Amino acid sequence: MERVVIITGANSGIGLALCERLLTEDSQLRLCLACRNMQRAEAARAALLTSHSNAHVDLLQLDVGSVQSVLSAAQEVKARYNRIDFLYLNAGIMPNPQLDLNAFFKGLFSRNVVRMFATAEGILTQQDRLNSDGLQEVFATNLFGHFLLIRELEPLLSRLVWTSSSNARRSAFSMEDMQHREGRESYSSSKYASDMLSLALNRQKNSQGLFSSVICPGLVMTNLTYGILPSFFWTLIMPVMWLIRIFTNTFTLTPHNGAEALHWLFLQNPESLDPRAKYHSLTSGLGTNYTQPRQMDIDEGTSDVLYSKLLELEKEVRRKQSEENADEEISAVK
Numbered sequence: 001m002e003r004v005v006i007i008t009g010a011n012s013g014i015g016l017a018l019c020e021r022l023l024t025e026d027s028q029l030r031l032c033l034a035c036r037n038m039q040r041a042e043a044a045r046a047a048l049l050t051s052h053s054n055a056h057v058d059l060l061q062l063d064v065g066s067v068q069s070v071l072s073a074a075q076e077v078k079a080r081y082n083r084i085d086f087l088y089l090n091a092g093i094m095p096n097p098q099l100d101l102n103a104f105f106k107g108l109f110s111r112n113v114v115r116m117f118a119t120a121e122g123i124l125t126q127q128d129r130l131n132s133d134g135l136q137e138v139f140a141t142n143l144f145g146h147f148l149l150i151r152e153l154e155p156l157l158s159r160l161v162w163t164s165s166s167n168a169r170r171s172a173f174s175m176e177d178m179q180h181r182e183g184r185e186s187y188s189s190s191k192y193a194s195d196m197l198s199l200a201l202n203r204q205k206n207s208q209g210l211f212s213s214v215i216c217p218g219l220v221m222t223n224l225t226y227g228i229l230p231s232f233f234w235t236l237i238m239p240v241m242w243l244i245r246i247f248t249n250t251f252t253l254t255p256h257n258g259a260e261a262l263h264w265l266f267l268q269n270p271e272s273l274d275p276r277a278k279y280h281s282l283t284s285g286l287g288t289n290y291t292q293p294r295q296m297d298i299d300e301g302t303s304d305v306l307y308s309k310l311l312e313l314e315k316e317v318r319r320k321q322s323e324e325n326a327d328e329e330i331s332a333v334k
């Protein structure tokens, strides 16, 4: 039977590499690239068809950072497919990243150096902003838009896979400020929230046949990471990065390697997976890729609270959205 797989943020980086890997795995797959920019989506589709000429590759216009776009895209999905085997929640942003060079050099000579290179803990901040829905952009894109999509498509879903990060950290997240309006670690906060949401979804929905997992792709060179430093700097340090990779298995570096855990999960029986584990894509010094589960620093009670708060926010944004739609209809009639 033809399996249907939807991947958000599929036009570049880890999402696009996952598409390649899944088509190689199963040529009968119906792959749906859910992207905000249709030109980039077309280009990705053309690239995939070059290497897999008979593949079934659909495109879906979806800006996960916009409530209206998520609701329209979900309608379109329901009209097109009557079942979705895998939904990969991969789209993500890290806007205006700032590297604290002082902390970085201090970290280089500390006991935490390996951890620093694996998680960027203490050396990376971001500057977030409000989007047109009045939500924090990073929260809306990395978490809430995906949550709304899941809520819309729930009856069709069976497997969810989140591209989280080892940068996810409990101390960056506050339940009183789940959108991270106050701090400067919106990325870390949103990824920690996705880890918790995955656990909560498993607790609420496993009995109905819906399973959720989270992965970390390791440090991968993509548009997201290239945005952290000026390009000449990356060119300079690239040999060092490949050298570090020999000593640390979290430097996966290529999107293909980074997609390892996403691919691996595609092959697993969901009942065999640990809902409290994050599945890490790792690459050994000799270049062998493998997937390793590591326990997440999350608890069930807090995850359930987050789930309830997201449901409340969902109600609020839906009400706002229908008011706006009604206003638009009235002004169209006038």
Ligand SMILES: NC(=O)C1=CN([C@@H]2O[C@H](COP(=O)(O)OP(=O)(O)OC[C@H]3O[C@@H](n4cnc5c(N)ncnc54)[C@H](OP(=O)(O)O)[C@@H]3O)[C@@H](O)[C@H]2O)C=CC1
Pocket: 008, 009, 010, 011, 012, 013, 014, 015, 034, 035, 036, 037, 040, 062, 063, 064, 065, 066, 090, 091, 092, 093, 141, 163, 164, 165, 166, 216, 217, 218, 219, 220, 221, 222, 223, 224, 225
């Ligand atoms: N690279 C790394 O080292 C790591 C990455 N990750 C995570 O991996 C995921 C993929 O990122 P990566 O491949 O690295 O980076 P890329 O920037 O290459 O990919 C991100 C993808 O998300 C899409 N996207 C961003 N915002 C939206 C939106 N509002 N609606 C729809 N699509 C959107 C982008 O589309 P567009 O081209 O239009 O911008 C792009 O296709 C992210 O969730 C990231 O946080 C996690 C850990 C490490």
Ligand SMILES: CC(C)=CCC[C@@H](C)[C@H]1CC[C@H]2C3=C(CC[C@]12C)[C@@]1(C)CCC(=O)[C@@H](C)[C@@H]1CC3
Pocket: 099, 116, 117, 118, 119, 120, 123, 124, 164, 165, 166, 167, 216, 218, 219, 220, 225, 228, 229, 237, 240, 241, 244
């Ligand atoms: C190699 C040299 C000399 C410098 C590179 C320093 C940083 C640019 C680099 C160190 C750890 C990296 C890292 C990420 C980005 C680039 C670093 C800060 C991430 C935050 C990228 C996105 C993620 O989700 C994390 C898993 C990455 C963690 C490590």
